[in-house]
Amino acid sequence: MSDTKSRTALVHGGTKRSQWNEVSEAIFLTQGFVYDSAEAAEQRFVKAGENEFIYARYGNPTMRMFEDRLSHYLGYEDGFACTSGMAAVSGALMALCKAGDRVVASRALFGSCLFVLEEILGKFGVEIVLVDGRDTAAWDAALSKDTRAVFLESISNPTLEVIDLKYVCDAAHKVGALVIVDDAMATPVFSYAQACGADLCVISTTKHVDGQGRMLGGMICGSKELIRGPIETYMKHTGGAMNPFTAWSHLKALETLELRVRAQADAVLKVCDALSGHDKIAFVHYPTHKDHPQQALALSQAPFGGTVLAFEVKGGKEACFRFLNALETILISNNFADAKSIATHPATTTHQRLPQDQKDLLGITPGLVRLSIGLEDPADLIADLLAALEQA
Incomplete structure (x- = not known):
């Protein structure tokens, strides 16, 4: 769908049809998958192919359709669908940071994001530095030391501060830091995270994707290397994967x-x-x-x-x-x-x-x-x- 307009991609992108060639996306309510032989099971666990699945906590055809459709819409190679927006935020940060690392973040953050940074990552030995996200000089000063990751809301919740995202991405990349952007307020439709160079874009799909008060969900979007590497590894072992019914409901919501x-x-x-x-x-x-x-x-x-x-x-x-x-x-x-x-x-x-x-x-x-x-x-x-x- 790379040559189509964005609205068309939201309707058709990432579609995987079964042997029945259904019009509406299928929902696969299954925990596990059957193998033709013990040798096939062994090989699947060694390396699963593009359309091969092991367990719903690792991935599912319905979830994969949703991941492909939304991540590509946002301009990223891949995505991992999560149980909620906060599962996506905490999963991205926990997957990429370890004791001794340093994270620089904008101080204007949603309360739960501040809790993850200061109470959870801080407890495990990650240094957290908070800055005024509107002040480019403050970013420069904070990024003068080795930094593992930068975390910010492109538009802050609830006071709607705006950050010069391109400037922050450039400054972070100069010191080798990854940039993680929470795009909840910007919306997927008006997201500029990928265009400005953010390595990971975190979406609360509870918000505009569902947009009708029904489902909790989240998504981490980024390069295939990051998503199918440390992100997937962390999420599949800690149980933060989206359930197939939510993924199916989100697929239908993306159409509008x-x-x-x-x-x-x-x-x-x-x-x-x-x-x-x-x-x-x-x-x-x-x-x-x-x-x-x-x-x-x-x-x-x-x-x-x-x-x-x-x-x-x-x-x-x-x-x-x-x-x-x-x-x-x-x-x-x-x-x-x-x-x-x-x-x-x-x-x-x-x-x-x-x-x-x-x-x-x-x-x-x-x-x-x-x-x-x-x-x-x-x-x-x-x-x-x-x-x-x-x-x-």
């Missing part, structure tokens, strides 16, 4: 991925314009909107900044809670990138365990709202937001 995400991104800008300058809002942040302080950088990397915006309701937690409780169409939840619009209060939910000084440093204020835009009519969302703000 671009249609959904592009519609959501268009709606985000309309919502930003409606909220910008409102007397009860301190600021509105969306990477490619005119009010974002890094708009120029964001637009140089992608035409849209995903499907999520952030804004601060004036008056602190009490006013913010009054606003949230007055919403009627928009749901209060802690997920994002769903077909339904979702409002989240990060300070008391997704990032509530962060110490207050870290919240202050990252800009996670008592009035901050992370708003994920769904597939509703933008006019209905704007009306709901404006009416709720009257209650703030």
